[in-house]
Amino acid sequence: MARNKNRTEVKNYKKKKLTVSTSEESPAKKKKMSPKDPEDPDDALSKVESPEMKDLEDLTPEEQRKRERKLKKERKKEEKRLKRESAIDDDDEEEKPSKPSVCELSLQYLKSWSEKRKDWKFQKTRQIWLLQNMYDQEKISDDYFPILLEYLEGLKGSARDTTVKQAEDLMKEYDKSEAKAEADVQKMSRIREVLQLLS
Incomplete structure (x- = not known):
């Protein structure tokens, strides 16, 4: 019985994940989801208004932690990708010292x-x-x-x-x-x- 309950929870989680695809989100939405100081009133309002946060509130605390970790991972991947792209652009601008022939x-x-x-x-x-x-x-x-x-x-x-x-x-x-x-x-x-x- 507990197994079936876990399976349905996973299915529900996957459905929610599909509705909120983080890869298509704009950087502004990602900023809203990033954990900031709760003292900042603008961030607190944006967190309450965002649909992603409402989805997080519907989840159990364990699912919320998993979801937050997953979002954090995706943000880090995106940051690394952007760093790599900027590094490639920098390499194009700078000439590398060539090896002697x-x-x-x-x-x-x-x-x-x-x-x-x-x-x-x-x-x-x-x-x-x-x-x-x-x-x-x-x-x-x-x-x-x-x-x-x-x-x-x-x-x-x-x-x-x-x-x-x-x-x-x-x-x-x-x-x-x-x-x-x-x-x-x-x-x-x-x-x-x-x-x-x-x-």
């Missing part, structure tokens, strides 16, 4: 090798990037290329062998091709320098 990191690695060899640490990924892009003048400028040639002098093992093989293959390709643009000529000169150094 792989190119920048590799050039810093090369520069630190040339200037501070005691503090310098070998990084395979940086070396691979440098070896793959050493012929590209846009990625490795003419200022850094002489430093890269010095770095290549100390190259050992399979990295040295594959670099020489790639340089020879590229040289053969450029010898076969007839059209030679200015960028190709600069690339060929870099390839020759690498071959002369490593061979």
Whole structure:
């Protein structure tokens, strides 16, 4: 019997909840429902006049507490959502400091090798990037290329062998091709320098 009574109470509560949808309420109504000092006469009048409060009065004290907690939760969720939206707007206005690109990191690695060899640490990924892009003048400028040639002098093992093989293959390709643009000529000169150094 007690179970059936609880079920009907829950059904009644759900019906009341559907009639008063808090998600569609205006912020003014939410302010009226928020617990304030009972000493403020304006708030006391607005509480008595609001239909939500009348619904709360019809409920048992336990149901009222549950309902108040639920409304409080919904208000907090709404506040968090508004904060998130305002934070997103703020992020759009402010530029985030971007992470350095792989190119920048590799050039810093090369520069630190040339200037501070005691503090310098070998990084395979940086070396691979440098070896793959050493012929590209846009990625490795003419200022850094002489430093890269010095770095290549100390190259050992399979990295040295594959670099020489790639340089020879590229040289053969450029010898076969007839059209030679200015960028190709600069690339060929870099390839020759690498071959002369490593061979």
